[in-house]
Amino acid sequence: MFSIPVDWMVYINGLLIIWILFDLYRGYKRGLILQVVDLVGTFVSLLTAWLLAPVFMNLFTFFKTSGNGVLLINQFMSKQINQLIWFVILFVVIRILLLVVTPLASFISKMPLIKQVNSAVGGVFSIVFFGVKLIIVLFLLTTPFVTNGNEVIENTWFKYVAKASEPVMKFADELVDRNSGIQSIINKQRLPEDQIKAMTDWFKENGFTEGEIREFLKNYE
Numbered sequence: 001m002f003s004i005p006v007d008w009m010v011y012i013n014g015l016l017i018i019w020i021l022f023d024l025y026r027g028y029k030r031g032l033i034l035q036v037v038d039l040v041g042t043f044v045s046l047l048t049a050w051l052l053a054p055v056f057m058n059l060f061t062f063f064k065t066s067g068n069g070v071l072l073i074n075q076f077m078s079k080q081i082n083q084l085i086w087f088v089i090l091f092v093v094i095r096i097l098l099l100v101v102t103p104l105a106s107f108i109s110k111m112p113l114i115k116q117v118n119s120a121v122g123g124v125f126s127i128v129f130f131g132v133k134l135i136i137v138l139f140l141l142t143t144p145f146v147t148n149g150n151e152v153i154e155n156t157w158f159k160y161v162a163k164a165s166e167p168v169m170k171f172a173d174e175l176v177d178r179n180s181g182i183q184s185i186i187n188k189q190r191l192p193e194d195q196i197k198a199m200t201d202w203f204k205e206n207g208f209t210e211g212e213i214r215e216f217l218k219n220y221e
Helices: 006-057 071-109 114-141 149-154 158-164 166-186 193-205 210-220
Strands: none
Touching (some): 006 114, 071 166, 071 210, 114 149, 114 158, 149 166, 158 166, 166 193, 193 210
């Protein structure tokens, strides 16, 4: 886990501008085929990391909650936090490993006739793919891997990304609120109503009683 220094946040918006310009140029040069391979690789990495994270969590733990008297919930929280951390690590590692597919796709994209159409459509598709990347980064910022990710979102253009992606992310609203709630608990911060609701529903789904939930959350209200 790590946190992004407050002094660095002023540079994030500038980095976003550089990133989109770079992606537009790179998208035109690389073409549609390589970008589709990248997009598929990204989703394969996300799915594989999600499936493997519980396995690796049992092998090594990064974090233990300090606890507030409700032992079962403390243990449950530690388990979920470590699973999210492993998810981020595995996603990055698997994504890097899948880069071995790129040379084959590059060869196909340079074949006659394919090359011209590939480059033109690639520039347009790069904008769509950039949006997907922003949403993934936004989600990763809500995980415990970045302990002040919520602060980063609120103080940068990522807050507009969050607003713009609401229709797409509607299905994941509760998951994002839950991740944000976990971040707040790690930082011993007060939980807003949406996070309290998400955490309460989550605890209920996992069999905790009303009394246990109230006892655990009372220090964060």
